[in-house]
Amino acid sequence: MSIVDRQELLDHYQNPRNSGKPEKFDLSLSLKNKSCGDDITVFISLAEPTQDATATSTDNTLAPVTQVVSSISYEVRGCALSVASASMLSQELAGLTKEQILAFSSEQLEELVGKLTITRSKCAHLPLEAIKKAISLQN
Amino acid sequence: MKSDFPIFKHNPELVYLDSAASSQKPQAVIDRITDFYTKENANVHRGIYDLSEAATENYESGRAIVARHINAEANEIIFSAGSTASSNLVAAGHLQKILTEGDIVISSVAEHHSNFLPLQQVATQKGSKLMLIGLDDDFGFNYAEFEQVLKQHGTRIKVVALSAVTNVTGSITDMVRIRKLLNTYAKAAILVVDAAQLVGHGKVDVKEMDCDYLFFSAHKVLAETGLGVLYAAERNHSLLSPVNLGGGMVELVEEAGVELKAAPQRYEAGTPHISGVFSLAAAIGYLEMIGLETIASHEASLTEQLISELQLMPEIRVIGPTKSLENRAGVVAFEVKDVHAHDVAEFLASRHIAVRAGHHCAQLLHRQSLNISSSVRASLHLYNESSDITALITALKDCLVFFAKSANPTNS
Numbered sequence: 001m002s003i004v005d006r007q008e009l010l011d012h013y014q015n016p017r018n019s020g021k022p023e024k025f026d027l028s029l030s031l032k033n034k035s036c037g038d039d040i041t042v043f044i045s046l047a048e049p050t051q052d053a054t055a056t057s058t059d060n061t062l063a064p065v066t067q068v069v070s071s072i073s074y075e076v077r078g079c080a081l082s083v084a085s086a087s088m089l090s091q092e093l094a095g096l097t098k099e100q101i102l103a104f105s106s107e108q109l110e111e112l113v114g115k116l117t118i119t120r121s122k123c124a125h126l127p128l129e130a131i132k133k134a135i136s137l138q139n
Numbered sequence: 140m141k142s143d144f145p146i147f148k149h150n151p152e153l154v155y156l157d158s159a160a161s162s163q164k165p166q167a168v169i170d171r172i173t174d175f176y177t178k179e180n181a182n183v184h185r186g187i188y189d190l191s192e193a194a195t196e197n198y199e200s201g202r203a204i205v206a207r208h209i210n211a212e213a214n215e216i217i218f219s220a221g222s223t224a225s226s227n228l229v230a231a232g233h234l235q236k237i238l239t240e241g242d243i244v245i246s247s248v249a250e251h252h253s254n255f256l257p258l259q260q261v262a263t264q265k266g267s268k269l270m271l272i273g274l275d276d277d278f279g280f281n282y283a284e285f286e287q288v289l290k291q292h293g294t295r296i297k298v299v300a301l302s303a304v305t306n307v308t309g310s311i312t313d314m315v316r317i318r319k320l321l322n323t324y325a326k327a328a329i330l331v332v333d334a335a336q337l338v339g340h341g342k343v344d345v346k347e348m349d350c351d352y353l354f355f356s357a358h359k360v361l362a363e364t365g366l367g368v369l370y371a372a373e374r375n376h377s378l379l380s381p382v383n384l385g386g387g388m389v390e391l392v393e394e395a396g397v398e399l400k401a402a403p404q405r406y407e408a409g410t411p412h413i414s415g416v417f418s419l420a421a422a423i424g425y426l427e428m429i430g431l432e433t434i435a436s437h438e439a440s441l442t443e444q445l446i447s448e449l450q451l452m453p454e455i456r457v458i459g460p461t462k463s464l465e466n467r468a469g470v471v472a473f474e475v476k477d478v479h480a481h482d483v484a485e486f487l488a489s490r491h492i493a494v495r496a497g498h499h500c501a502q503l504l505h506r507q508s509l510n511i512s513s514s515v516r517a518s519l520h521l522y523n524e525s526s527d528i529t530a531l532i533t534a535l536k537d538c539l540v541f542f543a544k545s546a547n548p549t550n551s
Contacts, residue, residue, distance in 0.1 A: 037512020
């Protein structure tokens, strides 16, 4: 699916949501696509940790702590697809737990931004990889 | 000429402006490949039967045709897997043996990775210094800087490896002038010419260049992929060692050692790309039938049209010579203001216009000299027409409108 044929992608490129560096954030990470020069810095805010009410505890220890990503913003320099992907992911992934974001797959990304060709796949993946890396480095 | 290329019959909307990456093939070349596999298939240099002997004869006559085309002798033509394989053979087979610590290797910032990376590796391994000549104020090779370096380092300079036409800026570097400068300051230096963007677009004369090596790929010259040519001047045959060993390159094998065949067979171990050589011979036949001068002047006039139309667009910056068009070829890179190169290419693709976007295997040029990450490149060949340029310009104008950011962007 090309950005040329998808109005929604073009709209996110022209009017990127959650763009820019926020005053406060918990995690930040920059990632560069070396071969094409695109780069992104993501800024992630976390909600206060809460105990996972859905998890069942088999012993007397506390249930595992789940941490929810409350908001994602970014500064990106790149092609329309990488900007649109960052914009759409910032909406899609906010409110999910870190585990859910780390499990967010390429297939799910394609559901969001459309079918990716081999040459453009890395553009759409750059924001996702940056977000995942920022989260996993925190642990 | 377009009607000679069946790709345009099967893709009537195609505007092909990516010949610097690979050229389209005329019917004559396709027929030659089909004929070989349907009527003539056999290995060369092996069988004592008619088909094999005919294949051998045609293979060697292909070599003679290539040699004549660039004014070389047949034994100076080595068939390889491509430009990359050719330049690696020069680096590993020759430069590796002669370079020592403190020697200087000269190239330019505008080289394709296939020329640059083998040089960088061999220079690093041998403790030699790799010096890169920059661009002049019209994106051309900086001869003044080159002469300064020659003056300063003289005979310490052992190798000069440059492209005759660069694959991004399209700038032409005059190898006759380079050799003259070398003769003044570093007469013994080896001159290696990357001719991948030159052959097929104009006259090539290795004797006039007095180069030591010259290489190109067949697929950019209307022929098949997987075949390259390395011209190795006879004076270098004793210095160039084969890198690949195997069948077809030896006179005598004994337990203690081998006696290699003479050049060029000693550099062609294994079964060569037979149909590739036949296709290249057919391609050269086709090019010469049309005439290299006709092709060069056709491409020059299209290039002039393209450059002048691009320059009328304030959002576009041409990355290559615009002042002296006689010093450039039909390889035209450009930047579009506020639109990423990949987005430009994708938009053009939606209009069936094929261009290349990226760094075109010249990362140093983009990052170091131009300070950009990528560019769009339109490149021409003999089958292009004025209407292709018009289609490109129209689509570029639409592209600017399409990607125009909204009045109040939220993005920084």
